[in-house]
Amino acid sequence: xxxxxxxxxxxxxxLLRQMxxxxxxxxxxxxxxxxxxxxxxxxxxxxxxxxxxxxxxxLTAEDAVVATYREHGHALVRGVSAASIMAEMYGKVExxxxxxxxxxxxxxxxxxxxxxxxxxxxxxxxxxxxALADKLAGRDRVTACFFxxxxxxxxxxxxxxxxxxxxxxxxxxxxxxxxYAMGTALERYESETDLALKxxxxxxxxxxxxxxxxxxxxxxxxxAAAEVRxxxxxxxxxxxxxxxxxxxxxxPDLYRSKQEIEHWREHDPIPVLGDRLRxxxxxxxxxxxxxxxEVAEEIEAAIAVAEAGSLEPxxxxxxxxxxxxEAP
Amino acid sequence: xxxAPAATITxxxxxxxxxxxxxxxxxxxxLMGEDVGAYGGCFGVSRGLLAEFGPxxxxxxxxxxxxxxxxxxxxxMAGARPIVEVMTVNFCLLALDQIMNNAATITHMSGGQxxxxxxxxxxxxxxxxxxxxxxxxxxxxxxxIPGLKLLAPATLADARGMxxxxxxxxxxxxxxxxxxxxxxxxxxxxAAEAVDIERxxxxxxGADVTLVxxxxxxxxxxxxxxxxxxxxxxxxxxxxxxxxxLDDRTVIESVVRTHRAVVVDEGWRSGSLAAEVSARIMEQAxxxxxxxVARVCTAEVPLPYAHHMEQAALPQPEAVVAAVRRxxxxxxx
Numbered sequence: 001x002x003x004x005x006x007x008x009x010x011x012x013x014x015l016l017r018q019m020x021x022x023x024x025x026x027x028x029x030x031x032x033x034x035x036x037x038x039x040x041x042x043x044x045x046x047x048x049x050x051x052x053x054x055x056x057x058x059l060t061a062e063d064a065v066v067a068t069y070r071e072h073g074h075a076l077v078r079g080v081s082a083a084s085i086m087a088e089m090y091g092k093v094e095x096x097x098x099x100x101x102x103x104x105x106x107x108x109x110x111x112x113x114x115x116x117x118x119x120x121x122x123x124x125x126x127x128x129x130x131a132l133a134d135k136l137a138g139r140d141r142v143t144a145c146f147f148x149x150x151x152x153x154x155x156x157x158x159x160x161x162x163x164x165x166x167x168x169x170x171x172x173x174x175x176x177x178x179x180y181a182m183g184t185a186l187e188r189y190e191s192e193t194d195l196a197l198k199x200x201x202x203x204x205x206x207x208x209x210x211x212x213x214x215x216x217x218x219x220x221x222x223x224a225a226a227e228v229r230x231x232x233x234x235x236x237x238x239x240x241x242x243x244x245x246x247x248x249x250x251x252p253d254l255y256r257s258k259q260e261i262e263h264w265r266e267h268d269p270i271p272v273l274g275d276r277l278r279x280x281x282x283x284x285x286x287x288x289x290x291x292x293x294e295v296a297e298e299i300e301a302a303i304a305v306a307e308a309g310s311l312e313p314x315x316x317x318x319x320x321x322x323x324x325x326e327a328p
Numbered sequence: 329x330x331x332a333p334a335a336t337i338t339x340x341x342x343x344x345x346x347x348x349x350x351x352x353x354x355x356x357x358x359l360m361g362e363d364v365g366a367y368g369g370c371f372g373v374s375r376g377l378l379a380e381f382g383p384x385x386x387x388x389x390x391x392x393x394x395x396x397x398x399x400x401x402x403x404x405m406a407g408a409r410p411i412v413e414v415m416t417v418n419f420c421l422l423a424l425d426q427i428m429n430n431a432a433t434i435t436h437m438s439g440g441q442x443x444x445x446x447x448x449x450x451x452x453x454x455x456x457x458x459x460x461x462x463x464x465x466x467x468x469x470x471x472x473i474p475g476l477k478l479l480a481p482a483t484l485a486d487a488r489g490m491x492x493x494x495x496x497x498x499x500x501x502x503x504x505x506x507x508x509x510x511x512x513x514x515x516x517x518x519a520a521e522a523v524d525i526e527r528x529x530x531x532x533x534g535a536d537v538t539l540v541x542x543x544x545x546x547x548x549x550x551x552x553x554x555x556x557x558x559x560x561x562x563x564x565x566x567x568x569x570x571x572x573x574l575d576d577r578t579v580i581e582s583v584v585r586t587h588r589a590v591v592v593d594e595g596w597r598s599g600s601l602a603a604e605v606s607a608r609i610m611e612q613a614x615x616x617x618x619x620x621v622a623r624v625c626t627a628e629v630p631l632p633y634a635h636h637m638e639q640a641a642l643p644q645p646e647a648v649v650a651a652v653r654r655x656x657x658x659x660x661x
């Protein structure tokens with residue numbers, strides 16, 4: 001019992017640390033955006049942390065991840081360093097995409113993080129192709145493909161679920177349903193709002209789960225990933241979540257009520273996990289303080305790297321349009 | 329050097345031979361697209377390949393251009409060597425997001441972390457009375473996009489030889505096969521000759537005028553050159569072969585010799601590849617020119633069905649000859 005509890009505690013603290021890292025990192029990003037250190041489009045994941053943190057627990061280092069333009073959290077949890085992400089947002093050459101991508105286009109070959117795609121639905125075909133290559137090469141790997149509810153209205157969603165199911169490809173489709181496609185509510189753009197039902201129509205196992213509870217998310221993701229791995233076929237997970245912040249830094253957030261936001265804040269995934277751990281006697285105030293300190297140090301170090309980073313010489317402007325060197 | 333026997337072969341067979349050899353040479357290579365398997369390819373290019381290589385490597389896709397073109401991108405990023413067949417250029421419009429926003433950008437957006445060794449083949453062009461939605465020539469549009477490479481094989485040797493270097497290229501390469509060329513027939517050495525995918529080629533030498541063409545307009549330009557030769561005007565015919573990046577040098581060297589140029593392009597004139605080639609000649613050889621660069625392009629109409637109207641819309645050898653006569657001061661006949 002004691003051993004099991006110790007493992008549970010360690011894992012619970014790790015889940016909490018990862019969610020805190022994403023939350024505090026993005027809160028810092030807001031400050032840095034206001035200070036014009038970060039520019040361009042920036043989309044915050046605050047409120048949705050349980051989704052990326054829970055799902056990533058079910059992946060191995062060999063698996064692949066395809067994400068959206070709201071992907072700071074996915075990159076951080078996948079293991080892309082906070083420093084290289086922050087440097088990217090600063091437009092510095094030390095960034096994970098050398099400053100060529102910015103907030104929406106974080107890439108990291110080392111962790112099989114295939115981006116940051118900023119066209120809604122645009123990452124799904126890429127994920128299907130990665131899974132196809134793995135299957136053809138006989139590699140036993142899963143490709144996790146994150147996308148929002150808005151993508152479900154795109155043709156690419158339907159084309160890709162069909163293709164993945166038809167060809168039995170190992171894709172874990174993760175729909176982060178935050179109820180809004182930018183500012184248009186799900187009920188206002190979908191004739192059928194049960195998204196898992198749509199996916200099930202393509203002959204794959206599909207279900208919905210509470211995306212505000214990281215333990216529930218992890219459990220669902222483990223089950224789904226196991227089904228993908230064992231069955232060598234796709235699986236669809238709808239995680240019901242909510243973004244506490246506006247769509248982007250440009251969004252005046254006029255399309256939803258304060259009451260609605262407050263209601264969802266009561267389900268904030270960080271206190272939800274904290275309360276769960278405390279109730280089990282697995283979390284103390286000191287633990288929380290320790291995690292906060294650890295996370296703050298990591299973020300401060302990341303900012304220091306970004307601040308000290310260098311700008312790529314303009315002479316290199318036309319690099320990387322084509323691959324440099326021999327085919328890999 | 330041993331001389332391999334030459335066999336009579338069509339453009340279609342040359343292309344099939346190229347795919348077959350690519351599949352034999354590298355187990356990472358596979359072909360996917362609409363009707364490439366059981367049907368044998370809409371234009372018969374892949375006939376027989378399903379039986380030889382099986383459904384894992386010759387993959388019939390649903391009618392979902394965005395999904396399977398994007399899947400080609402993802403597969404290439406993950407180490408495979410996909411050949412994606414988009415039945416015709418007209419349908420690549422349904423996959424333009426994947427081609428432009430992913431294939432052309434990801435190497436750059438990722439700071440050079442991901443190569444995209446992908447080949448996308450598609451039929452292009454008009455001339456078969458299939459009307460406005462099936463007769464596009466959009467090479468010029470796609471050649472606008474940095475990050476892509478575009479090839480237009482217009483000869484049997486290029487139909488046979490361009491695929492291997494395209495697959496070896498770590499970048500997305502689009503190959504345009506003009507529908508009028510599939511039945512082109514001739515002799516080709518059975519020993520596959522490697523061709524470059526960097527340079528334009530002089531298909532006919534001449535000192536009086538340069539005719540610049542690609543794909544389906546190469547035979548048009550050659551026919552015009554033949555007529556002109558009968559009138560004592562020696563036209564040099566340049567086959568661009570590579571539409572992006574353009575080989576300026578071969579074109580400019582020719583213009584420096586001939587002092588006149590006509591660009592023959594099946595695309596519409598406005599914003600065409602012909603416009604780009606013309607601008608480059610102006611930029612790099614203005615003082616060599618004895619006459620303004622001329623263009624013979626498709627009339628700016630959606631391609632009509634009726635034969636006489638379609639032919640009137642397309643660049644014809646007679647129009648090329650007339651353009652040359654205008655710039656050489658020959659009276660119109």
